[in-house]
Amino acid sequence: MKVSVSKDFGTNRKAILLLVPKPTTVLRKEDLAQVDILSDPNDPNSTKVKFAFKILKGGNGEAARDVIQWFMNVERAFAGLNSNNGQLRCQMIQQFAAVSALSGFDHNAQVLAAPAGAALTATAQTAVTADDGTDAARRNGLNAQLAAVQAPTDETVLAQNGGLAIITTALNGMMASLLPNKILQRVKCCLRRETRKPVDMPVRECLMHIIHINTQEIPCLPPNFNAAQSLGNDEIIDILLFGAPKSWQREMDRQGIDPLASAPHDAAAFMERIEMSEDFDGDKKTTKVAPGKGKKKSGCAEGNSDADGSKHRMLHGNHNAHDTSECKTLMAQAKKMKGNDGANNNMIKKSELNAVEPMKKRKVKWPSEEEEELCALDAELRKNSTARTWTRWTFPKRKKEKWISPHRKKFPMKSLSEWQVRTRKEARKLLQKKKMNQI
Numbered sequence: 405m406k407v408s409v410s411k412d413f414g415t416n417r418k419a420i421l422l423l424v425p426k427p428t429t430v431l432r433k434e435d436l437a438q439v440d441i442l443s444d445p446n447d448p449n450s451t452k453v454k455f456a457f458k459i460l461k462g463g464n465g466e467a468a469r470d471v472i473q474w475f476m477n478v479e480r481a482f483a484g485l486n487s488n489n490g491q492l493r494c495q496m497i498q499q500f501a502a503v504s505a506l507s508g509f510d511h512n513a514q515v516l517a518a519p520a521g522a523a524l525t526a527t528a529q530t531a532v533t534a535d536d537g538t539d540a541a542r543r544n545g546l547n548a549q550l551a552a553v554q555a556p557t558d559e560t561v562l563a564q565n566g567g568l569a570i571i572t573t574a575l576n577g578m579m580a581s582l583l584p585n586k587i588l589q590r591v592k593c594c595l596r597r598e599t600r601k602p603v604d605m606p607v608r609e610c611l612m613h614i615i616h617i618n619t620q621e622i623p624c625l626p627p628n629f630n631a632a633q634s635l636g637n638d639e640i641i642d643i644l645l646f647g648a649p650k651s652w653q654r655e656m657d658r659q660g661i662d663p664l665a666s667a668p669h670d671a672a673a674f675m676e677r678i679e680m681s682e683d684f685d686g687d688k689k690t691t692k693v694a695p696g697k698g699k700k701k702s703g704c705a706e707g708n709s710d711a712d713g714s715k716h717r718m719l720h721g722n723h724n725a726h727d728t729s730e731c732k733t734l735m736a737q738a739k740k741m742k743g744n745d746g747a748n749n750n751m752i753k754k755s756e757l758n759a760v761e762p763m764k765k766r767k768v769k770w771p772s773e774e775e776e777e778l779c780a781l782d783a784e785l786r787k788n789s790t791a792r793t794w795t796r797w798t799f800p801k802r803k804k805e806k807w808i809s810p811h812r813k814k815f816p817m818k819s820l821s822e823w824q825v826r827t828r829k830e831a832r833k834l835l836q837k838k839k840m841n842q843i
Contacts, residue, residue, distance in 0.1 A: 419594045420468050420587060421621060423613050424602075428458055428470070435459055437500050441484025448486075455481065462505035462582055471582045472624045474500075475575070490567020491559050497571075501578075508581055512574035514558060520566055521556035528554075580626040588625045588633060591617070595635070601647040607675040610647065611668060614640055640668045644675070652678050 436456045444450035457477035460466070478500055487493050497509055528550040537543055562570060584590070595617065601610045618640060623631045635643075641663050645653060652675055656663060663671040728734065 419598060420584060421472075421591050421594070421617055422469075423599055423610070423617075424605075425469060428473070439481050439485065441481060442486065445483060445486035453484075455484065457481075457500075460501045460505045461503040462501075462508065464503075466582075468583050468587060469621070471579065472621050475579055475624050476620065478575070488568065490562035490564075490569075490571045493568070493571045494558075494562050497575075505578060505582065508578045509574055512577040513562070513570060516570045516573055517558045517561040520564075520570060521561045524556060524561065524564060525550075525554055576626065576629050579624070579629075583626065588622070588627070591622065591625065592635065595643050596639070596646070599643055599647050601644075607644075607648070607672050607679055611640075611644060611672045614643055615668070637668055638664050641666075641671050644668065644671060648675055 435458055437459050438454060438456040440452040441455045442448070442450045442452060455477075458470070458474065460471065460474040478497070481496065481500070482493060485496075487496065494513060498506065501509060528546070532546045532550050535543055535546055561567065595614070599614070601607065618635045619631070622634050623629065625633070645663060655678055656674070661674060663674070
């Protein structure tokens with residue numbers, strides 16, 4: 405039985421979270437949200453730091469990493485401003501999100517706030533009913549609380565103790581709608597099967613990127629939105645080994661090191677030492693010797709000194725006096741050959757010219773007698789070409805009459821070239837008939 409796997413379940417090779425994140429680009433200042441967060445959230449008088457991040461709109465070319473980064477920025481702003489109230493967080497999100505992202509959040513908050521408001525009303529009614537009425541002040545307080553929650557608004561519900569849970573659930577629902585389907589499975593599959601260490605990236609940097617994805621971005625993904633769905637240390641080491649060259653893995657096996665039994669930083673340190681040793685080996689200059697055929701050439705070039713200091717000449721061999729470039733015998737021969745180049749070139753050109761045979765002329769008799777007769781018939785036929793009729797003699801009465809070719813009746817003339825061809829054919833037929841009559 406053939407089993408087909410959905411493209412959404414990890415078979416798509418396009419990585420959702422790249423190993424190296426791309427820088428965020430903002431074209432307009434209006435697309436940024438800026439807040440002053442506290443260095444110590446518990447101390448309102450502590451130093452304030454300006455923090456700006458991109459507003460989330462939902463769609464508009466925003467990738468999954470942009471949505472995750474926005475979620476982490478919002479959590480950082482909540483912590484820096486010490487906002488522990490659901491109503492305050494809801495008001496802040498109105499400034500941090502826009503367009504479809506904000507619409508999705510508001511819808512989720514309204515849906516979650518409705519049952520929470522009904523629960524608050526039921527709780528207040530139960531408290532008023534259970535009161536025995538002995539304490540007038542307590543009775544008045546319960547009645548006032550019941551009156552306040554009988555017609556609750558979203559702001560009233562979010563200001564209660566359950567407001568933080570409502571805001572958190574609404575944010576998680578918005579994230580789930582903006583992120584791709586089954587994103588957690590796809591991210592983990594891509595890390596385990598597709599992640600490779602780039603050639604120009606050190607091992608330590610590659611490990612930092614993997615840890616960032618595992619500890620910062622995976623906890624922000626649905627369905628759990630917590631750190632329990634992150635990868636373990638053994639899986640991180642396995643990803644690091646899978647992306648490393650096989651020669652490094654063989655070196656670990658040769659030295660008897662089990663990387664899965666150590667921490668990720670220890671395994672990365674060992675790989676870093678191998679990487680440094682390969683860099684040192686790469687600095688050494690190596691000489692490649694091409695395989696030659698026949699006799700092996702000596703390591704010293706012709707005209708240069710040999711290893712023992714003796715000089716080599718092409719004509720006289722090894723000699724201590726001078727080399728090939730200083731040999732007077734060779735210089736004289738070269739000068740003599742150079743002087744004879746002009747004469748040799750002239751001789752070659754003359755021989756090439758003599759090799760061309762002259763064209764033989766032959767006499768051609770034209771036109772022949774038959775061609776002359778055909779030309780005469782053509783001239784006679786062209787005289788009557790405007791009337792498209794010919795003149796012929798009928799026998800035995802020897803009368804002159806106009807005759808139209810039956811071939812022309814069936815096939816009328818379409819162009820001048822066709823008419824000339826037909827005229828030529830009719831002329832040949834008449835010429836043949838004339839010869840037969842003469843015979």
